[in-house]
Amino acid sequence: MPTVIQKFGGTSLGTPEKIARAARRVADARASGFDVVVVVSAMGHTTDELIALAEGVSPVPDRRELDMVMATGEQVSAGLLAMALRELGVAASSLTGGQAGLRTDGVHGRARITRIESGRLERLLSRAEVAVVAGFQGTSDDGEVTTLGRGGSDTTAVAIAAALRVSDTGGWCEIFTDVDGVYTADPRVVRSAVKLPRISYEEMLELATLGAGVMHARAVLFGEKYGVPIHVRHSQKPDQGTMINRESHAMEELAVVGCALKEDLGRVSLRGIRNAIGLQAGLFTALAQANIVVDDIMQTEQGSTTMLAFTVEHGDLADAKGIVAKTLAELGEGEMNVEVALAKVSAVGVGMKVHAGVASRMFRALAEASIAIHNINTSEIKISCIIDKADGPKALEAVHRAFGLGLGSNATVAMQTDESR
Amino acid sequence: MPTVIQKFGGTSLGTPEKIARAARRVADARASGFDVVVVVSAMGHTTDELIALAEGVSPVPDRRELDMVMATGEQVSAGLLAMALRELGVAASSLTGGQAGLRTDGVHGRARITRIESGRLERLLSRAEVAVVAGFQGTSDDGEVTTLGRGGSDTTAVAIAAALRVSDTGGWCEIFTDVDGVYTADPRVVRSAVKLPRISYEEMLELATLGAGVMHARAVLFGEKYGVPIHVRHSQKPDQGTMINRESHAMEELAVVGCALKEDLGRVSLRGIRNAIGLQAGLFTALAQANIVVDDIMQTEQGSTTMLAFTVEHGDLADAKGIVAKTLAELGEGEMNVEVALAKVSAVGVGMKVHAGVASRMFRALAEASIAIHNINTSEIKISCIIDKADGPKALEAVHRAFGLGLGSNATVAMQTDESR
Numbered sequence: 001m002p003t004v005i006q007k008f009g010g011t012s013l014g015t016p017e018k019i020a021r022a023a024r025r026v027a028d029a030r031a032s033g034f035d036v037v038v039v040v041s042a043m044g045h046t047t048d049e050l051i052a053l054a055e056g057v058s059p060v061p062d063r064r065e066l067d068m069v070m071a072t073g074e075q076v077s078a079g080l081l082a083m084a085l086r087e088l089g090v091a092a093s094s095l096t097g098g099q100a101g102l103r104t105d106g107v108h109g110r111a112r113i114t115r116i117e118s119g120r121l122e123r124l125l126s127r128a129e130v131a132v133v134a135g136f137q138g139t140s141d142d143g144e145v146t147t148l149g150r151g152g153s154d155t156t157a158v159a160i161a162a163a164l165r166v167s168d169t170g171g172w173c174e175i176f177t178d179v180d181g182v183y184t185a186d187p188r189v190v191r192s193a194v195k196l197p198r199i200s201y202e203e204m205l206e207l208a209t210l211g212a213g214v215m216h217a218r219a220v221l222f223g224e225k226y227g228v229p230i231h232v233r234h235s236q237k238p239d240q241g242t243m244i245n246r247e248s249h250a251m252e253e254l255a256v257v258g259c260a261l262k263e264d265l266g267r268v269s270l271r272g273i274r275n276a277i278g279l280q281a282g283l284f285t286a287l288a289q290a291n292i293v294v295d296d297i298m299q300t301e302q303g304s305t306t307m308l309a310f311t312v313e314h315g316d317l318a319d320a321k322g323i324v325a326k327t328l329a330e331l332g333e334g335e336m337n338v339e340v341a342l343a344k345v346s347a348v349g350v351g352m353k354v355h356a357g358v359a360s361r362m363f364r365a366l367a368e369a370s371i372a373i374h375n376i377n378t379s380e381i382k383i384s385c386i387i388d389k390a391d392g393p394k395a396l397e398a399v400h401r402a403f404g405l406g407l408g409s410n411a412t413v414a415m416q417t418d419e420s421r
Numbered sequence: 422m423p424t425v426i427q428k429f430g431g432t433s434l435g436t437p438e439k440i441a442r443a444a445r446r447v448a449d450a451r452a453s454g455f456d457v458v459v460v461v462s463a464m465g466h467t468t469d470e471l472i473a474l475a476e477g478v479s480p481v482p483d484r485r486e487l488d489m490v491m492a493t494g495e496q497v498s499a500g501l502l503a504m505a506l507r508e509l510g511v512a513a514s515s516l517t518g519g520q521a522g523l524r525t526d527g528v529h530g531r532a533r534i535t536r537i538e539s540g541r542l543e544r545l546l547s548r549a550e551v552a553v554v555a556g557f558q559g560t561s562d563d564g565e566v567t568t569l570g571r572g573g574s575d576t577t578a579v580a581i582a583a584a585l586r587v588s589d590t591g592g593w594c595e596i597f598t599d600v601d602g603v604y605t606a607d608p609r610v611v612r613s614a615v616k617l618p619r620i621s622y623e624e625m626l627e628l629a630t631l632g633a634g635v636m637h638a639r640a641v642l643f644g645e646k647y648g649v650p651i652h653v654r655h656s657q658k659p660d661q662g663t664m665i666n667r668e669s670h671a672m673e674e675l676a677v678v679g680c681a682l683k684e685d686l687g688r689v690s691l692r693g694i695r696n697a698i699g700l701q702a703g704l705f706t707a708l709a710q711a712n713i714v715v716d717d718i719m720q721t722e723q724g725s726t727t728m729l730a731f732t733v734e735h736g737d738l739a740d741a742k743g744i745v746a747k748t749l750a751e752l753g754e755g756e757m758n759v760e761v762a763l764a765k766v767s768a769v770g771v772g773m774k775v776h777a778g779v780a781s782r783m784f785r786a787l788a789e790a791s792i793a794i795h796n797i798n799t800s801e802i803k804i805s806c807i808i809d810k811a812d813g814p815k816a817l818e819a820v821h822r823a824f825g826l827g828l829g830s831n832a833t834v835a836m837q838t839d840e841s842r
Contacts, residue, residue, distance in 0.1 A: 016477030050497065056437030058504040065507070068500035068515045072493035076471065079489035083479040086486070094489045099564060143520060 002170035003035040003125065007135065007157035011178045012235035013077050014044035022235065023084035025176070026130060030090055034171065035125045037164065039135040039157040040081055042073025063108035067137075067147045071097070074134035074153070082132045092130040095120065098139035100131065102156065106140030110149035113138060113156075116163035125164075133160065151216025158219045162226035172229035172243075175215060180234045181241030182207065182214050184405035185259040189393045192406030196257060197240070200247040203257050206348040206382045210260040220244065247350050255355035256347045256403040261396040263389055265295060265342040266317040267374075268324050269309035273334035275301065280308065286323045292316045295344070296377045296384065305334075309375075311342065311386060342374065343392035346384040347399055359383050365402035371395050423591035424456040424546065428556065428578035432599045433656035434498050435465035443656065444505035446597070447551060451511055455592065456546045458585065460556040460578040461502055463494025484529035488558075488568045492518070495555035495574070503553045513551040516541065519560035521552065523577065527561030531570035534559060534577075537584035546585075554581065572637025579640045583647035593650035593664075596636060601655045602662030603628065603635050605826035606680040610814045613827030617678060618661070621668040624678050627769040627803040631681040641665065668771050676776035677768045677824040682817040684810055686716060686763040687738040688795075689745050690730040694755035696722065701729065707744045713737045716765070717798045717805065726755075730796075732763065732807060763795065764813035767805040768820055780804050786823035792816050 006029065008022045029036050042050075050069050054061040061069075078094035085092035101117030124131040135153030140146055148155055154175060161173035180195055182204065187193040199207075201224035208217040214232055223230045223244060233241025273279070280299075287294055287310075295311040312320050321338060328334050345366075352358050362383050366373055371394065375386035387395050400406055427450065429443045450457050463471075471490050475482040482490075499515035506513035522538030545552040556574030561567055569576055575596060582594035603625065606614040620628075622645035629638040635653055644651045644665060654662025694700070701720075708715055708731075716732040733741050742759060749755050766787075773779050783804050787794055792815065796807035808816050821827055 016474065019478050053437065053497070054501060054504060057440050057501045058508040061504045062507045065500045065504045065515055068503075068517075069497050072496050075493050076474070076490050079486045080475060080478045082489070083475060083482045083486040086483045087479040094486055096489075096566075145517075 001033060001035050003037070003164055003166045004029055004171045005037045005039060005157050005161040005164070005166060005173040006176060007039040007153060007174065008041065008081070008176045008235060009153065009178070010041040010044050010046070012176050013040060013081070016080075019043075019077075019080050019084050020087075022176070023081060023088055023090070025235070026081075026085060027088045027090050030130065035169075036130045037121060037125070037160055038081060038130060038132045039153060039160065040074055040077040040132060041135055041153040043077050043080075046073040046076070064144065067108045067145050070147050071134070071137045071145050074136050078132045078134040082130075085130055085132070090130055091128060092132055093124060094132040094134070096134050097137035097156065098143070098145065100133040100160070102133075102138035102159070104138040104140055104146045104148070106142070106144055106146055108144075108146055111138060111140070111146035113148070113159050116159060118160075118163045121160065121164065151218040154216050154219030155222055158222040158226075158228050158230060161228040162222065167227060167229055172231055173223070174231045174233060175219075176233060176235035177214065178235065179214055180237065180239065181232050182244075182258065184257065185396050185400045186261060189261060190259075190397050190400045190406070193400065194405070194407050196242050198243045198245065199257055200350050201244055202247065202350050202381055203348050204244045206346070206379065207258055207260050210262055210344070210346040210348065210382065210384065215244075254349055255351035255358050256349035256405065257351075258348050259396055259400045259403070259405065260346045260348065261392050262295070262344040262346075263392055264314040265311045265344060265386070265389075266314055266320075266338065266340045267309055267311045267342055267386070268317070268320050269307060269337040269339075270324060270328065271307050271335055271337060272305050273308070273328070273331055274304065275306040276331075279306075279331075283308070283324070283327050286327065287320060290319050290323060292320050292323075296375065296386070298375055298377070311344070311375075314340065341389040342386055343389040343395070344384050344386050345392065345395040345399055346382050347403060348382040350381050352381050352383075361402055362399055365398045366395055369394055369398040371398070422454060422456050424458070424585055424587045425450055425592045426458045426460060426578050426582040426585070426587060426594040427597060428460040428574060428595065429462065429502070429597045429656060430574065430599070431462040431465055431467070433597050434461060434502070437501075440464075440498075440501050440505050441508075443597070444502060444509055444511070446656070447502075447506060448509045448511050451551065456590075457551045458542060458546070458581055459502060459551060459553045460574060460581065461495055461498040461553060462556055462574040464498050464501075467494040467497070485565065488529045488566050491568050492555070492558045492566050495557050499553045499555040503551075506551055506553070511551055512549060513553055514545060515553040515555070517555050518558035518577065519564070519566065521554040521581070523554075523559035523580070525559040525561055525567045525569070527563070527565055527567055529565075529567055532559060532561070532567035534569070534580050537580060539581075539584045542581065542585065572639040575637050575640035576643055579643040579647075579649050579651060582649040583643065588648060588650055593652055594644070595652045595654060596640075597654060597656035598635065599656065600635055601658065601660065602653050603665075603679065605678065606817055606821045607682060610682060611680075611818050611821045611827065614821065615826070615828050617663050619664045619666065620678055621771050622665055623668065623771055623802055624769050625665045627767070627800065628679055628681050631683055631765070631767040631769065631803065631805065636665075675770055676772035676779050677770035677826065678772075679769050680817055680821045680824070680826065681767045681769065682813050683716070683765040683767075684813055685735040686732045686765060686807070686810075687735055687741075687759060687761045688730055688732045688763055688807070689738070689741050690728060690758040690760075691745060691749065692728050692756050692758060693726050694729070694749070694752055695725065696727040697752075700727075700752075704729070704745070704748050707748065708741060711740050711744060713741050713744075717796065717807070719796055719798070732765070732796075735761065762810040763807055764810040764816070765805050765807050766813065766816040766820055767803050768824060769803040771802050773802050773804075782823055783820055786819045787816055790815055790819040792819070
């Protein structure tokens with residue numbers, strides 16, 4: 001019997017009514033002949049409320065204890081969903097992450113999954129029961145409760161799918177969320193954006209880190225590593241969403257499958273410094289230790305001096321400035337320059353590997369829309385441009401149109417070949 | 422080093438400020454040279470909120486799943502209190518009931534403790550760490566989360582005290598609550614009531630079941646069985662409370678140590694029925710299965726027919742009436758009579774075993790206050806009278822005065838010896 005893993009996020013479980021609706025979704029899958037393991041997040045804003053409670057007791061809560069507190073959110077969801085399933089006559093049992101056999105490295109707050117002892121899950125499935133697993137958590141080898149950090153529930157679902165070898169059974173992993181699937185661009189910004197029926201792991205990874213918040217990169221990476229097909233779909237609609245799987249031949253025909261916009265970025269530049277060995281290592285280690293997520297890094301040399309710049313989200317800007325000021329004071333030279341209200345527009349597609357001319361097409365689209373490009377950053381399968389935040393929506397629209405991604409446009413994009421990106 | 426078990430109830434942990442205050446209390450005990458294990462209830466109304474959430478999903482929630490949901494309340498408290506302790510510089514770790522080694526029989530919702538595997542608690546204590554245990558819960562031998570039902574957190578504390586043999590170390594079990602200790606009568610009703618410095622397990626057991634809600638009978642029974650001294654005291658005040666331990670010689674001098682009033686009772690009578698074998702078993706099994714707690718049972722014979730009556734709290738009256746009506750319909754004879762707005766006034770003391778005249782003194786006190794007695798029920802160490810609810814406070818006051826228990830009265834009561842109770 002094919003096994004499907006269904007993951008429901010916090011907004012899909014926010015009220016008893018929504019939990020009942022999720023239960024019907026699971027019951028439908030059972031009725032269609034699937035073995036089902038469900039993975040749940042904490043209800044609505046529960047996690048934020050628990051963190052606020054902890055910070056009321058201790059301004060910087062101990063990580064072990066915070067894990068004990070936070071792990072309860074998913075446990076409650078799991079118990080409630082199992083109740084709702086039994087209410088529908090579907091045999092179901094909830095399990096904590098530890099009970100489901102999810103073992104971690106024991107690093108509190110951002111534990112890594114080391115293995116899944118899937119015996120108990122398999123026993124439940126063989127008894128035709130639905131297992132409802134509390135996501136985002138596991139236990140270390142010495143029985144300590146650990147949480148997985150950001151993207152933890154998605155990662156739990158994909159990891160269980162890998163451990164149960166769902167693709168060998170003809171199954172997959174379903175991520176139920178509050179959007180219809182993965183779009184060619186954010187449909188709230190670009191009206192003509194269309195839903196992608198499928199996308200490769202690689203492309204999804206780039207989009208996830210570029211501001212398309214549909215799925216967390218960590219879970220996508222796990223899916224890629226173990227070849228788990230991931231179906232992202234709306235929790236309240238029956239429609240098919242987007243299937244994430246390995247790069248297919250059909251995909252290669254498109255150079256760009258999607259565009260993304262990340263807003264509210266700031267850029268911090270260090271100018272007039274010598275490019276000493278260890279300069280970069282020292283600065284970015286200090287930023288990482290302060291939990292600042294650095295977006296892009298740029299470096300250029302001008303004569304004997306170097307310009308080193310990086311972008312961060314606005315929320316991290318104050319902390320980043322402090323660290324840079326300290327670095328410059330230690331160096332005894334150079335000056336800091338800070339720009340705010342920036343954005344990043346990106347185009348993503350595995351087709352870029354074989355198609356030329358993608359970059360120039362993107363730059364031309366931005367130029368025709370009179371948008372200034374402050375920085376450029378590229379990878380094998382994406383191109384990003386830092387622009388003014390005020391230009392963001394217009395830029396996303398222009399890039400989306402330039403690659404013919406929208407509703408009513410020709411889906412096959414004619415690419416120039418006389419120029420490489 | 423003496424080991425003390427400190428138990429904090431939900432009202433003592435209702436807010437971050439209260440949790441910080443509880444932590445200071447624990448830190449004080451550490452500073453005074455005690456090894457400390459803390460047992461906590463869920464914060465404030467958390468348990469009620471979780472039950473309401475469950476009932477929103479399933480009108481009669483599955484007991485296994487309800488245990489998964491409810492157990493989180495105490496886990497959150499434990500994590501938060503451990504954080505608050507670390508904030509004060511006190512080494513502390515929270516543990517779920519299962520992590521603390523509390524094993525149960527696996528009956529969800531009202532599990533019994535089968536044993537405590539105290540290895541982990543002992544290791545924490547030997548490392549000079551405070552263990553903060555989530556009360557009210559344990560795990561069965563196959564790792565299922567189970568809750569202990571009413572009085573479960575008090576029972577957890579006393580059971581851990583027994584497992585760690587705290588009295589051998591010179592320690593005890595402290596139950597922190599929102600009252601000062603055990604009083605000769607409810608001080609909200611009887612102004613002259615005084616706090617008892619000590620009371621025997623037996624007396625506390627009777628008082629606990631007679632409406633003095635300071636401690637749950639189940640925990641007291643555990644304390645009696647394993648000889649754990651229990652100190653009941655106010656969580657926000659430094660004063661000594663009441664020590665519950667084995668009957669002492671000093672106690673024997675007093676015939677009555679306390680009085681209690683239980684209000685809002687109803688009485689259901691079955692009249693004009695034959696006293697068939699199995700009648701009582703059938704009726705009271707049906708009531709128990711409906712989770713109706715029967716207070717007192719009375720039976721008298723009149724000629725060839727029997728009158729069987731019992732009291733229940735008002736909240737259970739409607740259900741009880743339904744079951745009695747069904748029983749009478751099955752018998753094909755008899756009639757039901759229901760009285761409401763009753764109360765029960767009781768006097769308790771191990772001294773009754775040796776002192777005579779206690780009953781007559783109580784009846785006389787009620788007669789002098791013009792209070793009608795509807796029923797009498799006695800045990801080795803208590804006398805209870807069912808009266809009108811409207812007479813309740815007056816009756817409690819009269820009985821309290823008659824036994825000289827109050828403030829300003831002579832503490833040594835002269836007993837009559839010419840009459841047995």
